[in-house]
Amino acid sequence: MAPTVTAVLTRPQGRNEALEQALLQRGIPSLIxxxxxxxxxxxxxxxxxxPANYDLIVFVSSTAVSCYLEALRLRSITWPEGLCAASVGAASASALYRYPGLSPGLIIHPDESDPDQDSEALWKQLELRKMKFRRVLIVRGQQGREWLSSRFADENASVERVTVYQRVPAFWTDQQSIALQHALSGDSCVFLLTSSESVCAMMQNIVRLGMEKSWAKLRFVAIHERIAERLQSELLALGLPQATMLFRSSPGIDSMCNAIVDAARAN
Structure with a gap:
């Protein structure tokens, strides 16, 4: 009999459905x-x-893209001619390609095949293009790394940062905790981890619900090495064993789906 494995998808609301369908086609049910x-x-x-104040606008996530573009739309502000837009991941750039007036040739991001969809990968793209900018706006959430800001500052660029959204830890309801307990009663669960903040929020819920003992049989997929490191440090701080079934993927749907399938099938 095939093992019963459930994928636990922890991305924010509305960001899990495409992956859920892809996994279902591979025979793996999901708990969002x-x-x-x-x-x-x-x-x-x-x-x-x-946007007219800058020659480059950098977006750190798809949410940053949607929040900023919606602000422009509400104010009937058109994208200035010649203004470049950059994102730290290929998936985050998809909405930029659909935005009226923004030429695809002005959009910069890591290639979808690059496993490292992050600030460092974006910087490599800028270096390959030998692109220099004088005025840069970085659009992000309420917390963010300063690595990109420092790189632009090193190039004598003027850098402005704007917070367009905040991340609030979700408080899992009784219904959600029952669904998770049911999933944990199977052979295993594969947790998808897509940010360091989500790791901390997830652990807070797990501890609150008293489910720490179940983690010995859990598997994890992290979309970046920093996220994997945060998981291990959180487990260590709680006195729990380090995760041994820990897999890496990039943020693309296909990559995350394949990694979750690999995790589910691993011995």
Whole structure:
């Protein structure tokens, strides 16, 4: 009899459905259990955030893209001619390609095949293009690394940062905890981890629900090495064993699906 394995998808609400369908086609059911809630912020200031003030706008996530572009749409602001847009991942760039007036040739991001969809991968693309910018706006959530800001500053660029959304830890309901307990009663669960913040929020729920003992049989897929490291450090801080079934993927649907399938089938 085939083992019963459930994929636990912890991305924010509305970001799990395509992966859920892909996994179902591979014979793996999913439990959608967002670890974080994303809340948009009323951020726009004409002087600091108008796109005409910059020659490059960098987006750190798909949520950053959607929040900023929606602010432009509400104010009927068109994308300035010649303004470049960059994102740290190929998936985050998809909405940029659909935005009116933004030429595809002005959009910069890591190739979809690059396993490292992050700031470092984006910087490599900028270096390959030998692109230099004087005025840069970085669009992000309420917490973020300063690595890109430092790189642009090293190139004597003027850098502005804007917070367009905040991440709030999700509080799993009784119904969600029952669904998770049911999933844990099977042979195994594979947790998808897509941010360091979601790891911490997930662990808070697990501890609150008293499910730490179940983690010995859990498997994990992390979309970045930093996320995998955060998981191990959180487990260590709680006195729990380090995760041995820990797999890596990139943020693309196919890559995440394949990694979860590999994790589910691993001995």
């Amino acid at each position: 259990l967002p670890a974080l809630q994303l809340e948009a912020i009323d951020f726009f200031d004409e002087f600091h955030h108008h």
